[in-house]
Amino acid sequence: xxxxxxxxxxxxxxxxxxxxxxxxxxxxxxxxxxxxxxxxxxxxxxxxxxxxxxxxxxxxxxxxxxxxxxxxxxxxxxxxxxxxxxxxxxxxxxxxxxxxxxxxxxxxxxxxxxxxxxxxxxxxxxxxxxxxxxxxxxxxxxxxxxxxxxxxxxxxxxxxxxxxxxxxxxxxxxxxxxxxxxxxxxxxxxxxxxxxxxxxxxxxxxxxx
Amino acid sequence: xxxxxxxxxxxxxxxxxxxxxxxxxxxxxxxxxxxxxxxxxxxxxxxxxxxxxxxxxxxxxxxxxxxxxxxxxxxxxxxxxxxxxxxxxxxxxxxxxxxxxxxxxxxxxxxxxxxxxxxxxxxxxxxxxxxxxxx
Numbered sequence: 453x454x455x456x457x458x459x460x461x462x463x464x465x466x467x468x469x470x471x472x473x474x475x476x477x478x479x480x481x482x483x484x485x486x487x488x489x490x491x492x493x494x495x496x497x498x499x500x501x502x503x504x505x506x507x508x509x510x511x512x513x514x515x516x517x518x519x520x521x522x523x524x525x526x527x528x529x530x531x532x533x534x535x536x537x538x539x540x541x542x543x544x545x546x547x548x549x550x551x552x553x554x555x556x557x558x559x560x561x562x563x564x565x566x567x568x569x570x571x572x573x574x575x576x577x578x579x580x581x582x583x584x585x586x587x588x589x590x591x592x593x594x595x596x597x598x599x600x601x602x603x604x605x606x607x608x609x610x611x612x613x614x615x616x617x618x619x620x621x622x623x624x625x626x627x628x629x630x631x632x633x634x635x636x637x638x639x640x641x642x643x644x645x646x647x648x649x650x651x652x653x654x655x656x657x658x659x660x661x
Numbered sequence: 662x663x664x665x666x667x668x669x670x671x672x673x674x675x676x677x678x679x680x681x682x683x684x685x686x687x688x689x690x691x692x693x694x695x696x697x698x699x700x701x702x703x704x705x706x707x708x709x710x711x712x713x714x715x716x717x718x719x720x721x722x723x724x725x726x727x728x729x730x731x732x733x734x735x736x737x738x739x740x741x742x743x744x745x746x747x748x749x750x751x752x753x754x755x756x757x758x759x760x761x762x763x764x765x766x767x768x769x770x771x772x773x774x775x776x777x778x779x780x781x782x783x784x785x786x787x788x789x790x791x792x793x794x795x796x
Contacts, residue, residue: 491691491698498687503679510680520682527690528697595673614674642667 479543487534498527501544504616505551511611512555512604522558526551545622552608552626586653598648606641613638 477496485493505526510519530550537546586594599607605627612618612626624634 491694494694495687495691498690502686503681506682506686507679520686523682524686524690524693528693531694532697591673592677595670596677599674599677610674614671615677615679642670645670 480539483534483537483539483543486531491531494527494531497530497543497547501547502527504544504611505547507611508548508551508608509555511607512552512559518558522555523551526554529554541625542618542622544616545618545625548612548616548618548626549628553628586649594649594652598645598652601648602641602644606637606644609634609638609641610645 479497479500482493482496486497502523506519506523509522509526510516513519513522526547530547533550537543599610602610608627609623612623613620618626620631620634620638623629623638624631627634629637
């Protein structure tokens with residue numbers, strides 16, 4: 453499906469394209485255009501990464517308005533420092549790192565102390581789960597709910613590893629963790645996710661009974 | 662951990678729809694970027710040293726040149742002021758001479774410090790007035 457939306461931004465016509473169409477071109481293509489002075493092309497990058505950048509911000513800041521503001525700031529920061537992007541790492545890794553660091557420093561600045569869902573007890577023995585056991589109609593909802601219950605750091609790790617298919621090395625760059633630490637934390641996050649899903653399945657069973 | 666379940670989890674997660682910002686998010690981001698780049702262009706096009714500085718500089722140079730010319734052409738003897746107030750003008754003249762002789766005797770290091778201080782003040786002014794560029 454191809455959807456082109458022509459919008460006028462600051463009296464400059466900008467084409468906002470559907471995601472499927474954008475993926476045809478590499479990030480580097482748009483970055484080169486932007487650094488060459490064609491600022492309009494940055495809208496493609498914003499369109500491509502806004503959901504994941506917003507999701508990370510929302511998870512850390514726990515508020516939609518703050519998350520939108522932070523996501524906006526992250527894109528502006530990325531635009532301003534685009535000339536420093538050397539292309540040695542993936543652009544997405546670089547952008548997520550800006551977003552994650554922005555959000556973390558905002559949390560520190562505001563001294564927000566959340567009642568973290570860290571209290572989810574990870575049991576070594578009962579982490580195996582048969583995902584097919586979750587009714588198909590509820591599966592997406594259950595996994596989404598379980599993801600929401602993960603603490604922000606673990607949520608980011610799971611999101612980047614599974615959803616964005618980033619490597620351990622790339623994730624460690626985003627989160628400023630060592631590679632071994634990232635591996636351990638990702639393992640724990642996965643276990644925690646399975647534990648939450650297990651609990652949810654038990655609750656659902658009790659409701660039925 | 663069961664590798665198959667892990668692959669399944671990945672497949673399920675890939676299907677999930679992430680939270681999205683408001684539909685006009687891209688437009689807002691781009692507007693902000695254009696606003697900022699316009700402001701940056703305006704700052705860049707602004708002259709670092711304003712009109713006031715150049716007027717002051719020209720006046721200073723003209724004054725300095727006038728004093729120099731008058732001093733060298735011996736204009737002072739034609740002035741009527743020393744004849745009218747001989748004691749006052751003599752006193753001022755002596756103090757003037759002694760001030761410059763003292764200044765000439767001051768160590769070179771003090772001159773250097775003053776010059777460096779002036780340069781730093783000047784740089785500070787440039788950085789403050791162009792804080793957006795340096796940020």
